[in-house]
Structures are given as structure tokens and as C-alpha cells.
Amino acid sequence: MRHPTDVRRRLLDAARQLFARDGYEGASVRDITRRARANLGAVTYHFGSKEALYHAVFAEFAEPFKRHVAAAVEDGGSALDRIEAIVRAFFHHIESHPEMPPLLLRQLSSGRPVPPPMAEAMRYNVALIVGTIAAGQREGTIRAGEPLLLALGVISQPVYLAVAAPVIKRVAGVDTKSPELRERVIETVAATVRAGLAGPGAPPPRTRRSA
Amino acid sequence: MRHPTDVRRRLLDAARQLFARDGYEGASVRDITRRARANLGAVTYHFGSKEALYHAVFAEFAEPFKRHVAAAVEDGGSALDRIEAIVRAFFHHIESHPEMPPLLLRQLSSGRPVPPPMAEAMRYNVALIVGTIAAGQREGTIRAGEPLLLALGVISQPVYLAVAAPVIKRVAGVDTKSPELRERVIETVAATVRAGLAGPGAPPPRTRRSA
Numbered sequence: 243m244r245h246p247t248d249v250r251r252r253l254l255d256a257a258r259q260l261f262a263r264d265g266y267e268g269a270s271v272r273d274i275t276r277r278a279r280a281n282l283g284a285v286t287y288h289f290g291s292k293e294a295l296y297h298a299v300f301a302e303f304a305e306p307f308k309r310h311v312a313a314a315v316e317d318g319g320s321a322l323d324r325i326e327a328i329v330r331a332f333f334h335h336i337e338s339h340p341e342m343p344p345l346l347l348r349q350l351s352s353g354r355p356v357p358p359p360m361a362e363a364m365r366y367n368v369a370l371i372v373g374t375i376a377a378g379q380r381e382g383t384i385r386a387g388e389p390l391l392l393a394l395g396v397i398s399q400p401v402y403l404a405v406a407a408p409v410i411k412r413v414a415g416v417d418t419k420s421p422e423l424r425e426r427v428i429e430t431v432a433a434t435v436r437a438g439l440a441g442p443g444a445p446p447p448r449t450r451r452s453a
Numbered sequence: 454m455r456h457p458t459d460v461r462r463r464l465l466d467a468a469r470q471l472f473a474r475d476g477y478e479g480a481s482v483r484d485i486t487r488r489a490r491a492n493l494g495a496v497t498y499h500f501g502s503k504e505a506l507y508h509a510v511f512a513e514f515a516e517p518f519k520r521h522v523a524a525a526v527e528d529g530g531s532a533l534d535r536i537e538a539i540v541r542a543f544f545h546h547i548e549s550h551p552e553m554p555p556l557l558l559r560q561l562s563s564g565r566p567v568p569p570p571m572a573e574a575m576r577y578n579v580a581l582i583v584g585t586i587a588a589g590q591r592e593g594t595i596r597a598g599e600p601l602l603l604a605l606g607v608i609s610q611p612v613y614l615a616v617a618a619p620v621i622k623r624v625a626g627v628d629t630k631s632p633e634l635r636e637r638v639i640e641t642v643a644a645t646v647r648a649g650l651a652g653p654g655a656p657p658p659r660t661r662r663s664a
Contacts (some may be wrong), residue, residue, distance in 0.1 A: 265562070318464045347562035350617065351555065356624055365622045385648070390627060392519040398613035401608050405611075406561065410519070413567055416601060430602040437596070438649030 250288045252278040258299045262344040266296055266352060273416050295355045300349075304363035310335045310368050320445050321378025322436060325396060328371060329435050332400035333428045337419075343405045371396055375439070382443030392439060399431045461499045463489040469510045473555040476563060477507055485586060508568045511560075514550045515574035521546045522578050531656050532589025533647060536607060540646050544639045548630075554616045582607055586650070593654030603650060610642045617652035 254275035260269035261389035271285050271292050276286070289295040315324045336342055342446060349356065358365070371393040377385025384392075403410075411417045418427045436447060467488035471480035472488075481498050482503050490494070500506040502597045525542035526535045541660055547553055560567065566623070582604040589595025595603075624626045647658060 287554055288646055325553060344564075347558060351558035351562045351622060353555075353619070354564065356620060361467045361624045364620075368625055387644065388637065390625070391638055392645065394614060394621065394629070394638075394643045395642055397612050398617075400636075401614040401617075402609035403605060406609075408564070409561060409575075410605065413572045414601070418605070426599065427602055430598055431606055433598065434603065434606045434649040438645040439650070453657070 248279050249278070249284055253280060253284060253288055253295065254299060254302065254435065257295050257340050258302075261296060261299060262341040262348065265348045270430060278327045281397050297359060299345070300357040303345075303361035304341050304357075304359040307363045308334050311370060315370060315374060320383040321381060322383040322440060322444050324374050325371065325378070325384070325439060326432050326436050326447075328367075328374070329396060329400055329432050330428060332397070333404070333431070336400065336404040339422075343407070347373070347405055368397070370394055378399065378439070378441065384440050385441040386430050396435055399412065399435065403427060460491050460495055464499055464506065465510060465513065466507050469513075469552050469556065472507060472510060473559065474554040476559045477565060478563075485533065508570060510556070511568040512570035514553050514556075514614070515568075518574045519577045521617070523582060526581060526585060531534040531583050531594040532592060533594040533651060533655050535585050536582065536589070536595070536650060537647050537658075539578075539585070540607060540611055540643050541639060543608070544642070547615040548635075554618070558616055571661060577593050579604055579608070587588055589650070589652065593652050594656065595650050598651040601664060605647055605651070610646065614642065622650050 253274065255272050256433055257269070260273055260277060263269070264273075267299040272282060274292075275282050275284055275297070285292060285295050289298055311328055311331050315432075316325035316328050319327070349360075368390070372389045373390050375396075379386060379389070395396070406419050411419075417423060433447070464485065467485045468480070471484055471488060474480070475484075483493065485503075485506070486493050486495050496503060496506050502508055520544045522539055525538035528535070528538050530538070560571075579601070583600045586595055586600040586603050586607075590597060590600070618629050622630075628634060644658070647655075
């Protein structure tokens with residue numbers, strides 16, 4: 243007999259793949275259970291509803307996202323160093339969840355309410371970046387400006403590059419996810435964010451292992 | 454008798470609205486012609502096919518986009534000033550075509566090939582930014598780095614903020630499109646891009662009419 247948690251795991255995997263490919267409306271409970279090799283009632287049994295399964299798919303990305311970003315800040319250094327670490331954490335976290343960019347695009351374009359675990363992670367990460375920018379402005383490592391608007395700029399580069407990678411590849415002929423380019427993209431964005439926010443008391447970039 | 458160009462115009466408007474709301478697959482020729490108060494054969498008559506109509510919708514955004522961005526560069530100044538002008542042109546162009554962000558999201562998330570007029574405008578704008586960055590590196594107003602990767606970073610902020618505005622509003626409670634915030638968002642991003650790219654010979658920002 244199969245362990246029930248295996249079924250739950252397979253439902254999450256099948257749902258993530260199908261929601262990413264077909265959207266919330268396009269992926270039926272029948273499609274998901276068939277792909278997961280589960281019976282038609284398994285979604286209700288394990289999650290309660292299709293919507294709750296959808297939220298659970300986002301939770302698997304969103305909850306470790308908060309931890310990952312919070313851990314980046316704990317590495318210390320000036321506030322400017324911590325912002326740079328957050329940018330790297332964004333890239334690495336998104337990269338380790340390759341179905342998230344298409345899932346986020348599907349979600350954004352649907353106009354459906356943002357799943358609560360995702361909304362909560364976004365609020366958490368934005369608040370952390372805003373707080374770090376404000377701390378940097380007090381210590382002088384980050385320039386003046388509205389912390390929230392500066393924070394949205396910080397987020398935009400890793401998120402846009404993750405989400406638009408397939409189009410950039412098709413249109414500009416550059417595969418920003420390729421092993422050759424991946425590190426250079428991250429280094430370029432990290433340096434740009436750093437230079438874009440640096441205040442009068444900014445320290446020089448910390449030496450990193452060569453990319 | 455109605456003039457045939459009126460029908461063409463109404464088909465473009467109806468298609469833009471429905472493709473933005475329902476996606477390419479979700480908007481049927483029947484839906485589009487009904488909304489445009491045209492007969493069912495009007496799409497074929499005026500455009501040849503549903504796909505050609507879809508491309509024409511993108512062309513209406515993409516062709517003036519190239520002109521708008523090229524005009525920003527003609528204003529002169531250092532290469533760094535010209536990049537800042539391009540960022541403002543991106544914001545203003547997207548803002549004057551409010552259905553483009555949802556249409557672009559739908560397009561991105563569909564995985565369908567990028568409509569040729571859009572792909573061409575993207576290539577044109579990226580090449581213009583890359584060329585301007587390379588010129589700035591030669592004159593010293595823009596720092597060292599791979600021009601293409603720096604260019605993708607330049608594009609990401611206006612595009613992300615346009616496309617993610619509804620989610621930012623819902624999740625962070627800030628309406629970046631509101632009259633109070635709109636100008637401050639543009640000024641913050643323009644200043645961040647400028648600082649992020651400035652080289653050793655960068656001029657101070659040009660004085661602008663107060664926002």
C-alpha cells in the first residue's frame with residue numbers, strides 16, 4: 243500500500259507542473275489527479291479543494307523564500323552589503339524553483355487574487371528590504387530616497403530577468419540561464435544594484451570568490 | 454454606410470481589450486467581432502487571420518515604441534543622460550498604452566512565439582541601449598561591464614513596475630500608478646539607473662522641472 247504522503251507529494255508536483263503550463267483554470271482536477279496517478283477524490287482528501295492545492299503549490303516556494311532572504315541579511319556587513327546579499331538570494335531562490343517564473347506569470351496575468359502564502363512572502367521580503375534600506379540611509383551607506391520605491395527597484399531586476407528569460411533568449415538570442423552567462427548576470431545585477439543605491443559612506447564591494 | 458476603416462479600428466480595439474483580458478486562445482473571433490459590432494467574416498477580410506490581427510494589435514504598441522525611444526536618444530547630452538531619457542521614455546510609452554502590460558503578461562505566460570512587430574521593437578530598443586552604454590563606456594560616463602547585461606538591467610525596472618503594478622498595489626498597498634506616486638516612481642528609477650551605471654567621468658544629473 244502506498245503511503246498517503248506520497249500521494250500528497252505527487253499531487254503537489256503534478257499541480258505545480260500543470261498550473262505552470264496551463265494556468266489555474268486550464269488545469270483541471272482530473273488532469274492533476276491523472277498525472278499524479280491518484281484517484282479523482284485525492285485533491286479533496288489531501289487539500290480540501292483545488293484552490294487550497296493551488297495555495298499549497300505557492301507555499302512550497304514562498305515559505306523557504308522568506309527564510310532564504312532572511313538568512314542573506316544575517317550574513318551581516320553594512321546595509322549595502324546586505325541588500326546585495328538579498329539580490330543574490332532572490333536569484334538563487336528563483337533558480338532553484340524553475341517552475342516558479344511561469345507559475346508567477348500565469349498568476350499575474352490571470353488577475354486572480356495573489357495566493358496568501360505568496361502575498362505574505364512578498365510583504366515579508368519587501369518589508370525586510372525597506373528596513374535594510376532605511377538602516378543604510380541612517381548609517382550613510384545607502385543614498386537618500388523613498389525606501390519603498392527603492393526597494394521595488396531592487397526587486398525588479400532579479401524578478402524580471404527570471405520571468406523574461408525565455409523571451410530574452412528568443413528575441414535577443416542570449417540565454418541568461420546558461421552555465422556560461424548565469425553567474426555574470428548575477429554579478430552584473432548585484433554590482434548595478436549596489437552602485438544604484440550607494441550613499442556617501444558606502445564601503446567598497448566585499449571581495450567575492452571569483453565568478 | 455460605415456467606412457471600412459472604422460470597422461478595422463473597432464476590430465483592433467476589441468481585439469486588444471479581449472486578448473488582454475482572456476489571452477489569445479481565450480478570445481474567439483466570434484467574441485471579437487461581436488464586441489466590434491462587425492460581421493463574423495470581418496477579421497478575415499481586414500486582417501487575413503486571427504493571428505494577423507493579434508500581430509496588428511502588438512504592432513500598434515511596438516512601432517511607436519521604437520520611435521519614442523529613438524526620440525529620447527536624440528535629445529542629446531552624455532550617454533548617461535541618454536540612458537536616463539530612455540528609461541523615462543519606457544515609462545511614458547507603457548503608461549500611454551494601458552492594455553499593454555496585461556497583454557504582454559498574457560503573451561509571456563502563453564509561451565507562444567513573440568509577435569514579430571514586438572520582437573523587432575525589443576531588438577531595436579535593446580540594440581539602442583547597448584550602443585548607448587558602449588558609447589558611454591568609451592566617453593567615461595558609464596562604468597565598465599557587459600553592455601548587453603547592463604542593458605537588460607536598465608529595461609527591467611520600468612517593465613517590471615508596469616507589469617507588476619496591480620500586484621504591488623494589492624500586496625504592498627501602494628498604487629504606483631496613482632497621480633501622487635507616478636512621478637516619484639519614475640524619478641526614483643531614473644536616479645537609480647543613473648547611479649547604477651555612472652562611470653568615473655559621469656556628469657551630475659541635469660536639472661529637471663520639479664516633479
